[in-house]
Amino acid sequence: MAQQPAARQLIVIAREGRRTLNIATRDQRELLYLDELAEAFQLAVREDTLARGLTVTYKNRTIILTPDQALASVSGRLVSLSGAPIRDGRRWLMPFDFVSRALSLIYDIKLDLRPASRLIVVGDLRVPAIGIRGEQAGPMARVSLEISPRVSQSITQVPGQILVHFEADLLDVATPTFVVPGLVTGIRTTDQTTLAIDLGPRFRQYRTSMGGDAATLKTTIEILSDETTEPAGPATPAPEAAPEPLATPSTALRTVVIDPGHGGSEDGARGQAGSLEKEITLNVARRLKAALESQLGVRVLLTRDADQMMPLDQRAAIANNNKADVFISLHANSSQQRSVRGAEVFYLSVEGYGDEARRTAESAGHVLPTFGGGTRDIQVILWEMAQSRYIEESAALATMIEEELRTRVDVSQRPVQQAPFRVLVGANMPAVLVEMGFVSNPDEEQRLTSAAHQNLIVQALVNGIVRFRTYLEARRASTAGSAGPPRTPTGAPRP
Ligand SMILES: [Zn+2]
Known part of the structure; x- marks a missing residue:
């Protein structure tokens, strides 16, 4: 570095x-x-x-x-x-x-x-210059980053540190000496593309906001101590850009799994200009991951982060194994009629699967697919039943995402629909499938490959997820103490 x-x-x-x-x-x-x-x-x-x-x-x-x-x-x-x-x-x-x-x-x-x-x-290496400013603001510490040119970043918390990882080949950065007693013990680079803010024992939580312009990304990380009276409000007036939702740790929504549809030998839909669905979905998924991590401070996993094949059940299994709170599968649509356009959001239709699930329940054969890791927390439920317990929440999520999409991009005549998508069946959490638009429509194909349009979709998804988090928190709170949402095993135990 x-x-x-x-x-x-x-x-x-x-x-x-x-x-x-x-x-x-x-x-x-x-x-x-x-x-x-x-x-x-x-x-x-x-x-x-x-x-x-x-x-x-x-x-x-x-x-x-x-x-x-x-x-x-x-x-x-x-x-x-x-x-x-x-x-x-x-x-x-x-x-x-x-x-x-x-x-x-x-x-x-x-x-x-x-x-x-x-x-x-x-050559064309991504070596963003990163300016760092640290300041103490009462009981909190604020670290401001100016990143140019803009690159994606993800912000995560691990014990003792907040890590800012940049999608770059190297960082052009000089780390300042910045210490706030008990709260921040230093800022340093931990590898070629990651900055670490070392935390002291008074650290409680952090939140982030982003702004900037086309050339420069400005990220503010506010590090709150045990003395910070919440909410201090957005202490930094958000720079130029529209205010972004601030991250506050939420118990209802900690992990999001994003599933970029298709991959490898499975191209998915193909546009007239040659755009491939599998590439569009991966690009949007990467942008969405960076946006969610930096704006909401949640953990985000992709079911694939390369051009590779991934079986449908395995995609849901990744979400299950990681205890995801939300699963979003990204796709682009295709139609014989070139004029057909607009985004659509799907959640699972249980008809058909419901019957199958019941039959399977009787034979008590399947358990939720998982792989790797221990078995201590694995919920033994029927694969075919997993999503059926979340239909109501999935429907709410689909509606919220569609409402956010509608204000930014074209949506189809029937923007929210139910369909028996296999990838949603085994997801043991609220799950939706987003068809971001039709690559078979030449205008839409062009838009779907542009960064600006992808960012509109990403912001719609982020805002939809923020709204869904509020909905989930209220729902979880109202059922707290009782069994709550059906998060306990309902399927037949493993013989
Ligand atoms: Zn698809």
């Missing part, structure tokens, strides 16, 4: 790996050794002692430098440098901007010089 290197070095990071270049200082100016640049970037350097010229060649493109002149001729074009090359014994020293103003013009791959961070990013 691009922390300030202890030695005077500049880091070159590329897909293939990284290397360091030594930094020399002359008259307060920081310079790079030309021979090290040559080795790092496969340059040929030739010194013409008679003409006192220096020729740098990459493939068949050349840079010609003249000692004592802050100029370079790059493929015949003159560019200015902040300083002239300096001879150092048998070596040559170059100003940093030789990389950005000269070398980058003849190099095949994008070179992004970040002098302040002493970093050169080679």
Whole structure:
């Protein structure tokens, strides 16, 4: 990670790996050794002692430098440098901007010089610059992050730490010293793409909010101590963007499992322009995961996070094994009629499955599929019965999501429907299947692949889930003490 290197070095990071270049200082100016640049970037350097010229060649493109002149001729074009090359014994020293103003013009791959961070990013690596500010605000601590360019992040809590993980190849970050006695003991990077806020014994909970603009993501993490009187309200006026729901730990909704439909050899629906359902679902699922984690502070799992096959029952099993509170399967639809469009939300229709479930119950054969992990908390219930106990809650979830979708994207004529989707059958929690739109409709296909439209769908789902959480909390509270929602085994015990 691009922390300030202890030695005077500049880091070159590329897909293939990284290397360091030594930094020399002359008259307060920081310079790079030309021979090290040559080795790092496969340059040929030739010194013409008679003409006192220096020729740098990459493939068949050349840079010609003249000692004592802050100029370079790059493929015949003159560019200015902040300083002239300096001879150092048998070596040559170059100003940093030789990389950005000269070398980058003849190099095949994008070179992004970040002098302040002493970093050169080679190619299309995601290396967001992250600014961190920590402040104490009464009994709470506030950590503000500015991330540019924007990358997805997920915020999770583990014992003693809040972890902020970035979807990046490396972080361009310098961690400040930030301590709030008993509450925050430090901020540091724990690996190349994760920041950790170390927590003290007074820590109780945290909440996050996000804002920013197209270029910069601003995330605020408020760390509350045992003295914080709740609710302090959004202490930070949310930056530019619309206010996001603040995360407060909820007992009703801790874990969300998102199921990106299809994958691997199963493409799902295919649009005229070639868009594949399996790719759209995975993209939206990843965005949704990041949004839920950062906005609600919930744990989010994907049933697949790659282009891979996944049997339907296994998808529900992942949700069951992880005690998910909500299961959302993402799909894109297709129709013979190109004009058909709009999102639809489905929950399980128990007709058909109900009969089958009853028959199966009598033979007492199936138990809820699970895999891995221990058996201590596994609920022994019938696979075919699992979802039937949550139909009412699933219907509420479907309605809330549809209402949020409706204000942002087109919905179909029948936006909420019941259908016997296999993937929902075994889910032992409220579960819906969202058909985000029709890839068979050319306009909608184009929209479904755009980041802006995917983000609209994501925000609708996040808001739908926030509303559902409130509904669940009220419902759980009203049945507290009694058996509550049917979370106890109802199926036949395993023989
Ligand atoms: Zn599908």
